[in-house]
Amino acid sequence: MVRVRLWGSLAEGAEGQREVEIEAGNLRELLDGLGERFPALRAELERGVSVSIDGRVYNDSWFTPIGPESEVVLLRRLKGG
C-alpha cells in the first residue's frame, strides 16, 4: 500500500481525506487507483497532476516505482516560464 497526501481541494474529492492509502507499485497504478476509488477525483486527475515521490517531482513517468515507505504527495501540474 502507498500512502498518498492530497492537497486541500483535492481532498474534497476523496471524501475529505487528506491522506489515503492506495495499492500501487508505480505512478500509473497510483493514479489509476485513485481515480477508481474516488471518482470525484477523476476530473482533476485528467486535467493533470504532478507527483512528488520522496521529494522528487514526476509528471508523466508511469512506471516510476513507488515503495511502501515512500512519501507521495499529489501536486498541481507544475508550469514554468
Place this chain on the structure above:
Amino acid sequence: MALDQTGKTRDFKVVGTRPNRPDGIDKVTGRARFGADIVAPGMLTGRILRSPHAHARILRIDASKAEALPGVKAVVTRADFGDVPDHVADIMDNCMAGAKALYDGHAVAAVAANSAAVARKALRLIEVEYEVLPSVTDVDAAMRPGASVLHEGRQQETVPGGMSGNVISRVEFGHGDIEAGLKRADRVVTRIYRTAATHQGYIEPHACLATMGPDGQADLWVCTQGHYMVRNTCAAILGMEQGQLRVTASEIGGGFGGKTTVFLEPVALMLSRKAGRPVKMVMSRTEVLRATGPTASTSIDVKIGMRKDGKITAAFAELRYQGGAYPGSPVDMGSMSAFAPYDLENVKTVGWDVVTNRPKAAAYRAPGAPMAAFAVESAIDELAKGFGLDPLEVRLMNGADKGTRASYGPTYPAIGLKATLEAARAHPHWKAPLGENQGRGVACGFWFNFGGDTCVSLNVTPDGTVNVSEGNPDIGGSRASMTMMAAEELGIPYDQVRTIIADTGSLGQNEVTDGSRVTFAVGLATIEAARAAKREMCRRAAMVWGIDEDAVEWEDGAARPAGPNAGKFPPMTLKEIAAIASNSGGPIAGHHEVNAEGAGVSFATHMVDVEVDPDTGATRILRYTVFQDAGKAVHPSYVEGQFQGGAVQGIGWALNEEYIYDKDGILQNPGFLDYRIPVASDLPMIDTVILEIPNPGHPYGVRGVGETSIVPPLAAIANAVSAAAGVRMVQLPMSPPRILAAMQGRGRA
C-alpha cells in the same frame, strides 16, 4: 565539486569556467537570424484584424471587399479552421476569435497580400458587425455576483455554488490549524496586496514564416521557446499529422515564458494553405502588448501571526489571480510557492482562478510566484520590523531546510535557502550605511524547476570534433552550457564541440524551454549522450587492442586499458578513434532520450537599497545583490546574467510596469513609451553571489536558475521603499504618484 550519480565528488575542468559564448559573434555583428530575418520566394505578408472592443459578440464578418482587392491572396476567419480538438480549443479561440471577441486586440480576421500596404488596406475593408457587451478587467470586480460573464459552463467542480461564472477554479494547500496558530501569536498582520499585470517585455516581437504545399507538407520558421510545442499545437489546430509539419526555431530575442504558446503561427499556416504561397507575419509592439500574454494581475489577502521572538505561528493567504480571457492563471503555482521558503506548523493558501476581458495570460518566469512572494515577504518584513527584529534573522529562524515539510506538501531534501540567507547576512551590503530617504529591503523566493521530455544527439566527426544537437531554443546560453558539459564528459576542449538547435524533424519530442529546465534536463541528456559515445569509443579501442571492452576505460579524452590485466597499450585519443571509425564499424555517435525527472527546487534571497524622492515619489535603485543557489553553475557568467535579468525585470514590475485599461476595457498604454521597462541608465550594477548546493538528481548537481531570480525582487523592493518612504506599500507598481500619495496619506498606500 559536485555529486556524480555514483555519489562521488569530481573535479571539473570545463564546467565552472567562463568561455566565450558560441553565438556571440553572430549576435554582435547582426548575422544571427531572428524571427523576422528570413524570406522565401513568392512570400506574402500576413496581417491581423483585431477587435476594438473588450467584450463583444461577433454577429457577422464580411470579407468580400478585402478578398476582391488586387494583391490580396487569402483572407482567414475562424470559420476556416472548423472544429478543433478540445485540448487546443482555447488556444485556437485566442489566436482567432469565434463567437465573441474577449479582449481589446483579440484577432478576428487575417489577410495575406503581396505587400504590407495592401494587407493593411485589406484589413480596413473587412466588415465586422459587433454586439458590444459589458466588460470587466479587474480581478475582484470579475468575481462579484452580477459581473459580466465571459464564458458559460466553464466553472470547475472545485468552486462553491453561487460564485460568479468568471471564477473558474479553486485550489487549497497547507497543513496544521491556522486559528490555533494565530492564537499563539503576539502580533498578527492582515493586509490586502495588489499587483498589476506586466508583460515579459521581450525585445523581439513574435514572428514566423509559414510555407504549406499542396501536398500538405509544411515548414514553419518561428521565434518561439518551443518549436516542438508549436508543431504539435499547430498540427492539432490545422488537422495535420505532426510529421508533416517541420518547425525550425529562429534565434530568440527574449521570451521569459511569453513564447511558450502560439499566437500567429496557426493563422500563418492557414493563410499559406489558402494562398498556396509562403506567408510571413510579424507583430508590431502594439500587437504584442494588446494580444499576447502578460502575466496575471492579482489581489491577495495575507494573515500571518508571529511571536515577539520572531517565530511564525500561523500563515494564511487567499490569492485571486485573473489570467485574462481563458482559464489557467498561475494562481495554483502562486498558492504552492507562497510560503515555500518557510518551515511552518500552521499554513494554508487558497487560490482562485478568474477570467477577465484581458489577453490570455502567458507564463512569465516563475509564473505566479513573484506576486505571492510580494504579499508574504512584505507581511513578514512588517512583522519583523514591528518587533524590532532583524528581517534576515527572522527568515533564518523560520526558514525551510532539509527535512522541512513544505507548505505545498513534500518534504525537502537538501536545499539552499539558509545558505542564501547566511551569505546575505555575511555580505558587506547588509552592513553598509544608508543615507536620508534611503531604505534597504530583503526578501526570499522559491521556484520548483522541472525537467520533461528531452532528446540529445551527439555525433563524432571523422576529424574528432564533436557536434551536439538539442531541441530547445537557446534562450539563456544553452548552446554554451551543452557544449561545456559535452566537453567535460568527453574530456576534450570546449572549442572542439559545437552545439546546434535542431528542427523538429531531426530529434524526438522536446519539452518547451521553460520551467528552468534546459540546463538541468538537456544537460543531463547531453552528459548521457556523451557517455554513450564514450562507451562506443571504448569498444572500438578494445577491438584495436584485441581485449575485452570491459577492460577499457575513458579518461582525459582517451580510451585506456583499465587494470593490470588489460595489457599495456598507449591511450587512444578521441581523434585517433574517430579517424578509424569507418574501419571499426562506422560513424560514432551517442544519443539520449528521456523524460527527465528529479529537478531540484531553488531558493534565492535578494537585498536592495533604494532612495525615494520625497518631493516626487520617484524611486532610484542604489544597490542590489542577489544570493541564489544554482546547484552547480555550469557557466557562471550566464548564471549571473540570469540572476541579474530576474532582478531587473522585478525592478520594472515593482516600480513602473502595468497594463492600464479604461472603463471600457481598452488598453491605454500599448507601447514602450507608456509601458516603461527599466533601461540600463535606471539601474546600478546588479551584484550576484552564486551558492552551489548540488542537486542529487543531476550528474553534475545542476539546478535550474532562470526563474527563481524574479521571485524575490517585488517584495525586496517594496520592503526597501516602505522603509525609505516611512509607509507600508501594498500595491504595485510603486509608481511616483502612488508613493507620493502614500507618503502624504501615511498608511493609505
